[in-house]
Amino acid sequence: MAAVDVEAAVKELRTTYSSGKTKSYEWRLSQLEALLKIVTHHENEIVEAIYSDLSKPETETSFQEIFSVVSSCKLALKELRRWMKPQKVKTGMLTFPSSGEIVPEPLGVVLVISTWNYPFLIAVDPVIGAIAAGNAVVLKPSEVAPATSALLSKLLGEYLDTSAVKVIEGAVPETTELLAQKWDKIMYTGNGRVARIVLAAAVKHLTPVILELGGKCPVVVDANINLKVTARRIISGKWGCNSGQTCISPDYILTTKEHAPKVVDALTAELEKFYGKDPLGSKDLSRIINIHHFDRLEKLMDDEKVSGKIVHGGQRDKTNLKIAPTILLDVEEDSLIMNEEIFGPLLPIVTVNKIEDSFGAINAKGKPLAAYLFTNDKTLKEEFVRSVSAGAIAINETALHFMEVGLPFGGVGESGMGSYHGKFSFDAFSHQKAVLRRGFVGEVSARYPPYAPWKLQLLKALVKGNIIEILRALLGW
Secondary structure, three states: OOHHHHHHHHHHHHHHHHOOHHHOHHHHHHHHHHHHHHHHHOHHHHHHHHHHHHOOOHHHHHHHHHHHHHHHHHHHHHHHHHHHOOEEEOOOHHHOOEEEEEEEEEOOEEEEEOOOOOOOHHHHHHHHHHHHOOOEEEEEOOOOOHHHHHHHHHHHHHHOOOOOEEEOOOOHHHHHHHHOOOOOEEEEEOOHHHHHHHHHHHHOOOOOEEEEOOOOOEEEEOOOOOHHHHHHHHHHHHOOOHHHOOOOOOOEEEEEOOOHHHHHHHHHHHHHHHHOOOHHHOOOOOOOOOHHHHHHHHHHHHOOOOOOOEEEOOOEEOOOOEEOOEEEEOOOOOOHHHOOOOOOOEEEEEEEOOOOHHHHHHHOOOOOOOEEEEOOOHHHHHHHHHHOOOOOEEEOOOOHHHHOOOOOEEOOHHHEEOEEOOHHHHHHOEEEEEEEEEOOOOOOHHHOOOOOHHHHHHHHHHHHOOHHHHHHHHHOO
């Protein structure tokens, strides 16, 4: 789309928003119902588009993307009126008699820049929140997943009010032109390098942003646990989530030297059950998105510091962009694989002397989008939650917290800023407007000049809400 078209599109959205159209309950409801129809009426097309982009198994697409969007839509439709309702708050004696409330109002015209690894979910889920909050929206899907991008443009154009919701496709030039416009909020999902570009563009207009990034998500595996269940849940969160091309997939495992061989054996046994002896031929594994990312992952595997550390997997099929589930043991901390987000089917295991040592190792790196712990030790669980800073923490599970709409999803530090999901999405695209209402009685003359000691004494008492001190101030005691 040419630059003039971007400007015209944003101008049209501004006109629509200024008319008040998007603020009504009826409009928001109609658009959310339309989004739900898209998912329910076009599920097969969505599955096919995502398979074209990623060779993602239908089960993963349905469970992780389609079901999540349906859940978000239904929750918003059910709770929308309650979310929109002003929230009453108590007021103090200083303003008595008065009433206070918090009124959620839409921010205006917002931009959602989505990513390629969950090309339907990561595009539509924030749009649900933005529409529920009453905003006009531009969605920029990822050009790296072209089939899904084209389908989103087609379906949203057919079902939604295009005077208020637009899909703008394209690559770097189009994104650059979009970022040059004035927005009331920008949400970007992707990597830290592009996030810095987005943030720099937002600064020009003091535009608030939500950045959903990633990081190296650790998994701490304690001894004396059900290793079979642990292995299956790690595999599900790693290779069962788009072959590890997921921002919350386990990035590396931390366990003790003594326990590491058992962890490897458990993972190897379950991987063979899930994907067979020839995982490259398995239809249950997604492919790597493109040759650029394939080459990046090969470079991590071929690093001389880790190439001899592979204890399972390592097979590659460059023609079909497939890499088998790969486990590496006793990986050096200064290796390439331990100093960037892997975002692929490689899983290093780092050993520590004591399991408690893993907490310090995690905190020595950038704050991850998620951190995982498998243990039966109650004290260890509490210490993990208390001492490890991450966007989210899951105990005895991986990745499934993303499916819970009652939990916020977002990062901290290098893994992002802001959060969304369910009510948190509504809040993310709303301004919580403070409203104080008073009449013309209950005047406090002490607030006005000329000031005097007794007036200050009364004001202090009113702020404290102390009846006795108020009486003393009034009586001059």
